[in-house]
Amino acid sequence: MQTGTHFRTCNLCEATCGLAIEVEQGKITSIRGDTEDRFSRGYICPKALALQDVHEDPDRLRTPLRRNGDAWEEISWEEAFSTVATRLAGIQKIHGRNAIGVYLGNPNVHNHGAMLAMMPFLQALGTHNRFSATSNDQLPHMLANLELFGHQALFPIPDIDHTDLFICIGANPMASNGSLMTVPDFRGRLKDLQARGGRFVAIDPRRTETADRADAFHYIRPGSDALLLMAMVNTVFAEGLAQTANQQGWLKDLDLVRLAAGPFTPEKVSVHTGIDAQAVRELTRDLANTPRALIYGRMGTSTQAHGGVATWLLYVLNILTGKLDRPGGMLFTAPAVDLVTLGGLSGQKGHFGRRYSRVRGLPEFGGEFPSSTMADEILTPGEGQIRAFVAVAGNPALSSPNGRRLEQAFAQLDFMVSVDYYLNETNRHADIILPPVASLERSHYDLIFNALAVRNVAKFADALFEPAPDARTDWEIMLELGQRLSAEKKRGWQDSISWKLMKLLGPDRLTDLLLRTGPYGVKVLPGGGLLEPGFDSLTRLLPRKHWLRELLDMGPYGRPGRSLPKGLSLGKLRKNPHGIDLGPLRPSLPQRLQTHDGKINLAPRRYLADVERLQARLDNPPPADALQLIGRRQLRSNNSWMHNSRRLVKGKSRCTAVVNPADAARLGLTDGQSVQAHSDVGRIVLPVEVSDRIMAGVVSIPHGWGHDGQGTRLAVAEAHAGASVNDLIDDHQVDPVSGVSVLNGQYVWLTPVPSSSPATGARRAPGKSRQYNEDNPAATLSE
Structure with a gap:
């Protein structure tokens, strides 16, 4: 498109806001909210403007790069693909299949092409040493889904549009517009909730933007959420508030x-949580006695030392009080592309603990080890040591615990390749960087976030701009690498046919096939509804969990979706650029x-x-001189890669250490002063911000900053470097139940620094000088 208005979905966070992008002669002139979007209703946040900034960014990579000593040189795609496939296959041939590690960053889930191509690529790679952002984020929720409901991706979603009581713990949806709850314009929906007489309750160690709009707010000490939730469960049973009569046929182990x-009475936990026992009881009664109500928690409850149990208890409370599978409570989505049922049919429901990491014995989840052990697996010699690494759309040097140690590990690899369009703090250690096109140069369909949305919707957009002739999408990069790896390993002709078929279909045709055969799809047989009784009779003859019955039920003729609208296809979505509303949950x-x-x-x-470990917490008070660390979500920021947008980082620095006035006085700190934050694993320097909006004993530092390293190409981010909170976080602290990183609740100490000291300490240069060996590209680089 060269001139006109283009409608699409913003893919910079989970909110999926609809955009109207004005283009004149190939240039973007404005980005505004699409007032006709069926889901977001015209709302956008400031991040949407970054789509233009990324598209036009002179720092964005557009050609593959190869390290040549301490410098980078542009190379052709053919040379890049050939080098990567030869090196990776050669290292596996010498050192074994698990000598390669792979990390997947969260931008992949905003990209249907990357999502659809990732599994065949990983199968071709063949390593067990897989990691992703999951273990620094939503892993406890996915584990609870698997344990309670049988599938890791079967998330219960808050029905915010119909609830009368929303209890929010450890989340800030005013800044995030939802997390595992796709909810564009959370502010507007919260106003609607309160306008119909409903109430919103926030619980957090910091008075967040969300708490400001709540009807009631409670401070809670970091890491004590599981104690509060267990006391609420205790109250449910003690006061006879359980409402499980209509669920008895499909609930077990209530006793x-x-x-x-x-043992977890409100009185016993109150001293540890900071919430009065009577307030705990009243909160529990409100949840149980309000017919349309729910309790929801996110990063604060999941990424902590008891993240697994805390997340389980959130689910338990909704179930015990009769709020699961009830309008206004927690409901499951019915997305147009039903990945849950598809996964179930193929046996891909998820698994936990089938393997354990080599060095620390941490359990895998869904085929991935916790990211906290990546450095261990690279730095520790022995059979199975990671010697090469593939990073896809991720920057774990800034987003994973103990980032400086992880960078030390990357620096000693024999070979590293990155799929990313920025030269960042992680891939400055790479040998080859493969840059995909930016999001406006590819089509978009939300495979994942439609399955997490507070309303069933579907929307598709073609690419706004035609990519350069020699550019590659993530789909093309993943498939090409996978096919070449298969060829290097001589997997056979079957692999060749499957790769050719995937390339022929492309991500959009494959998405169209999934839409047409889904519950809202196109009925291709004559007779329409006349055939449905026949299908119904056939399915009744089969066992409830028979694969053929499930296959028939998930399609447009299936009995569970009989009342759903039909005829959905990619063509129909193209004719409805504002999206299609498929109905409430x-x-x-x-x-x-x-x-x-x-x-x-x-x-x-x-x-x-x-539970015994949780009970022991009651007897372990925190160190008197330490502060407990928590993160901080910001509306104009999302992880590390958006900081190269000048419009998003301008103004007063947002990378600050927020402390309570009482702590500032005790430690001799003044607002705006540089402070050194240090822990058992590292230290950073950043400005302190004194605020009465945070509990005493707590310090809040936002995530994703720390752009002060040498060897990157992020000019704007480097000018607004900040400091990386992950340099303080001990990568050996994980929740033993789930394997999730403990990002909230670790102990840190603050000390003032002289005013002449710099605001941050520079990160290391890559620390290696690699020269490409043209005569032997498969050789390891330990030489």
Whole structure:
């Protein structure tokens, strides 16, 4: 498109806001909210402007780069693909399949092409040493989904548009517009909730932007969420508030939950949480006695030392009080592309603990080890040591715990390749960088976030700009690498045919196929509804969990989706550029469950086994001189890669250490002063911000900053470097139940620094000088 208005979805966070982008003679002249978008209703946040900034960014890479000593040189795609495939296959041939590690960053889930191509690429790579942003984020939720509902991607979603009580703990949706809750214009929906007489309650160690708009707010000490939630479960049983009569046929182990919660009375936990016992009881009664209500938690509850148990208890509370599968409570989505049912049919429901990491014995989840052990697997010699690494759309040097140690590990690799369009703090250690096109140069369909949305919707947009003739999409890069790796490993002719078929279809045709065969799809047989009774009779002859019955049920003729609108295809979405509203969330249990017995496993043994550790927390007060660290979500920031947008980083520095006035006085700190924050693993220097909006004993530092390293190409970000909070976070602290990184609640100490000291300490240069060996490209670089 050279001139006109283009409608698409913003892919910079989970909110999926609709955009209207004005273009004149190939240049963007404005980006505004699409007032006709069926889901976001015209809302956008400041991040949307970064789409233009990224597209036009002179720092964005457009040609493959190869390291040549301490410099970079542009090379052709053919040379880049050939080098990467030869080197990776050669290293695996010498050192074994697991000598390669791979990390997947969260931009992949905003990209349907990358998502669809990733699995065949990973299969071709063949390594067990896989990592992703999951273990620094939503892993406890996915584990709870697997344990209770039978599928890692079966997320219960808050029905915010119909609830009368929304209890929000450890989340800031005013800044995030949802997380595992795709909810564009959270502010508007919260106003609607309150206008109909509903209430919103926020619980957090900091008075967030969300708390400012709440009807009630409670401070809570970091890492104590599981204690609060267990006390609420205790209150449910003690006061006879359980409402499980309509769920008895598909609930089990209720009594085990009652026994586990017995010792956690509101009085016992109040001193540790900071919430009065009577307030805990009133909060529990409100949840139980309000018919349309829910309790929701996110990063604050999941990325902590008891993240697994805390997330399980959130689910348990919604179930015990009758709020699961009820309008106004927590409901499961019915997306147009049903990845849950598709995964179930192929046996890909998720798994946990099938393998354990080589060095620290941490469990895998869904085929991935916790990111906290990446450095261990690279730095520790022995069989299975990672010697080469593939990073796809991620910057773990700034986004994973103990980033400086991780950079030390990357610096000693024999070979590293990155798929990314920025030269950042992670891939400055790479040998080859493969840059995909930016998001406005490819089509877009939300495979993942439609499945997490507070309303069932579907929307598609073609590319706004034609990519350069020699550019490659993520889909093309992943498939080309996968095909070449298969050829290097001589996998056989079957692989060749499958790769050719994938390339022929492309991500959009494959998405169209998924839409047409999904619950809202196109009925291709004559007779329409006349055939449905026949299909119904056929499915009744089959066992409930028979694969053929599930296959028939998930399609447009299926009995579960009989009342849903039909005729959905990519062509229909193209004719509806503002998206198609597929209706509100609806009750779907027990049919939606993926457990082998069709029941919710209310008390998985791994959680019960960890209750003793939670109880021991009651006897372990925090160090008197330390502060507990928490993160901070910011509306104009999302991880590390958006800081090269001048419009998003301008103004007063937002990378500050926020502390309570009482702590500032005790430590001799003044507002705006440089402070050194240090922990057992590292130290950073940044400005202090004194505020009464945070609990005493807590310090808040935002995530994703630290752009002060040498050897990157991020001019704007370097000018607004900030400091990386992950340099303080101990990568050996993980929740033993789930394997999630402990990002909230670790102890740090603050000390003032002289006013002449710099605001940050520079990160190391790559620390290696690699020369490409043209005569032997498969050779390892330990020479």
